[in-house]
Amino acid sequence: MFNSLRGTITEKLADSLRIETGGVEWDISCPALDMEAFPEPGGEGRVFTWLYHREDQMKLFGFSGERRRTTFLELLKVEGVGPKGALRIMGGIGQDDLEAALENEDIGRLEAVPGLGKKTAQKMILALRGKLAAVSPAAEAASPYGELAAALAEMGYDRKRVVEALAKADAELDVSVKGAEREQLLFKRVIVSLSGA
Numbered sequence: 001m002f003n004s005l006r007g008t009i010t011e012k013l014a015d016s017l018r019i020e021t022g023g024v025e026w027d028i029s030c031p032a033l034d035m036e037a038f039p040e041p042g043g044e045g046r047v048f049t050w051l052y053h054r055e056d057q058m059k060l061f062g063f064s065g066e067r068r069r070t071t072f073l074e075l076l077k078v079e080g081v082g083p084k085g086a087l088r089i090m091g092g093i094g095q096d097d098l099e100a101a102l103e104n105e106d107i108g109r110l111e112a113v114p115g116l117g118k119k120t121a122q123k124m125i126l127a128l129r130g131k132l133a134a135v136s137p138a139a140e141a142a143s144p145y146g147e148l149a150a151a152l153a154e155m156g157y158d159r160k161r162v163v164e165a166l167a168k169a170d171a172e173l174d175v176s177v178k179g180a181e182r183e184q185l186l187f188k189r190v191i192v193s194l195s196g197a
Helices: 066-076 083-092 095-103 107-111 118-128 137-142 146-154 159-172 179-194
Strands: 004-012 016-021 024-029 044-054 057-063
Touching: 004 024, 016 044, 024 044, 024 057, 044 066, 057 066, 057 083, 066 083, 066 095, 066 118, 095 107, 095 118, 107 118, 146 159, 146 179, 159 179
Parallel strands: none
Antiparallel strands: 004 016, 004 044, 016 024, 044 057
8 A cells, every 4th residue: 555655754753753745744653773774853764664454553664675664574474473573573683683593593692682582583483584584675676587586485485595596597597598488497497496306
């Protein structure tokens, strides 16, 4: 529904950002670490948004970039982590540290995040390992097989391994194979490679 809002930052509070666009001031819940990335009040900013909507509540969440919003949405898929929990986690650990902790299964680092216990840390590793530490969306889109990588990742394959397998398969294919035929061959080879067949 909303992708982002661009306007004048009017206020930065402990857990929310206020931004004015076209005469409307929005109150947006925002992780503490993202808040630091926005300009001070009076400056122009762009907030990537996600609308939480339930029968009794509507709340707008905001992030400093698409990668951060994606992380938030992935955290929501973890059992026991709701929007407030996801904000708290993202406010207590930087993006690179979070991705490294998940990839390295570093439960100790995750437990160091205020309010995050061992069980939730374990659930996060199980649910998110390989899903966040990936090529950035911009780099992925710019790659010759960005859509293919995204499709395979959506099927549940580890995105990092997908990108590596695609690069390898692409290098092995004859240069004369082009277009849709090349994509189909890459797709088949990568699935075979990743499934260990």
